[in-house]
Amino acid sequence: PNTLPKPDRRRVLTVANQKGGVGKTTSAVNLAAALAVHGLKTLVIDLDPQGNASTALNVDHRSGTPSVYEVLLGDVSLADATAVSEQSPNLFCVPATIDLAGAEIELVEMSSRESRLKEALSAEAINEIGVDYVFIDCPPSLGLLTVNAMVAAREVLIPIQCEYYALEGLGQLLSNIDLVQKHLNPSLSVSTILLTMYDGRTKLADQVTAEVRGHFGDVVLKTVIPRNVKVSEAPSYGQTVLAYDPGSRGAMSYIDAAKEIAERGSTNGSRSGTL
Numbered sequence: 001p002n003t004l005p006k007p008d009r010r011r012v013l014t015v016a017n018q019k020g021g022v023g024k025t026t027s028a029v030n031l032a033a034a035l036a037v038h039g040l041k042t043l044v045i046d047l048d049p050q051g052n053a054s055t056a057l058n059v060d061h062r063s064g065t066p067s068v069y070e071v072l073l074g075d076v077s078l079a080d081a082t083a084v085s086e087q088s089p090n091l092f093c094v095p096a097t098i099d100l101a102g103a104e105i106e107l108v109e110m111s112s113r114e115s116r117l118k119e120a121l122s123a124e125a126i127n128e129i130g131v132d133y134v135f136i137d138c139p140p141s142l143g144l145l146t147v148n149a150m151v152a153a154r155e156v157l158i159p160i161q162c163e164y165y166a167l168e169g170l171g172q173l174l175s176n177i178d179l180v181q182k183h184l185n186p187s188l189s190v191s192t193i194l195l196t197m198y199d200g201r202t203k204l205a206d207q208v209t210a211e212v213r214g215h216f217g218d219v220v221l222k223t224v225i226p227r228n229v230k231v232s233e234a235p236s237y238g239q240t241v242l243a244y245d246p247g248s249r250g251a252m253s254y255i256d257a258a259k260e261i262a263e264r265g266s267t268n269g270s271r272s273g274t275l
């Protein structure tokens, strides 16, 4: 496979949308896998207690495994919680165990509760693992875990499902991003919006696509991820769709999306927005 440009500095993208089922986890693991295929070392941090990203990357995430939970507590370094995926030597994962389910509440009592992930994800820590890209897979809420992800990143990637009510809740997400940007992380912006689960047979999908592009312009990737059964089957085999069926439309669309993200860099189109 041909290689994609290495970023000048490592890029950290938080994949967020407080709606469940919009394609956060699917996009985080498949974009990471696509970059890895093209020679870029990529880390997925699973920040959802459900551990779906860990499952998709087939990384051990039984309770007691060094995970993002211990990293947030400050008990384990990021590097020590990082596992190499079996799919590619370029693809790494910090898993989430069920222990993370209590973290949202435990964090409330802790010092610097919003910036614990940022502290763990220092430049030195990322250098130690040696990755070019980090994707943080957020849970479906705007709680402290998602705030930690937004404080630790410069970029937010918002997956939007091409369906009715697609824009519902987006205003709240954007105003939370603005709050974090103002008070906790001035470098934060929405760099990327990815349309997911596009069904070309419906008129609605085109309406949603047009509406999202109208609101967000260039921030929206040209590549749209189609609804594709291979994408939904892959996780049950502990694989990304790139490993499960590299020739599928789902796999090829994630390759294209990753290429766009890599080629346009972190600044192009970058802006935060309101709705």
Ligand code: ADP
Residues within 6 Å of the ligand: 019, 020, 021, 022, 023, 024, 025, 026, 027, 052, 140, 196, 197, 198, 225, 226, 227, 228, 229, 231, 232, 233, 235, 250
């Ligand atoms: P989230 O992390 O936002 O909750 P997921 O990535 O887990 O969302 O996706 C929700 C469900 O939709 C999963 O079962 C996933 O396999 C499925 N899915 C995601 N993207 C696609 C797609 N492009 N085609 C078909 N199914 C998809």
Ligand code: MG
Residues within 6 Å of the ligand: 024, 025, 026, 048, 052, 138, 139
């Ligand atoms: Mg998820």
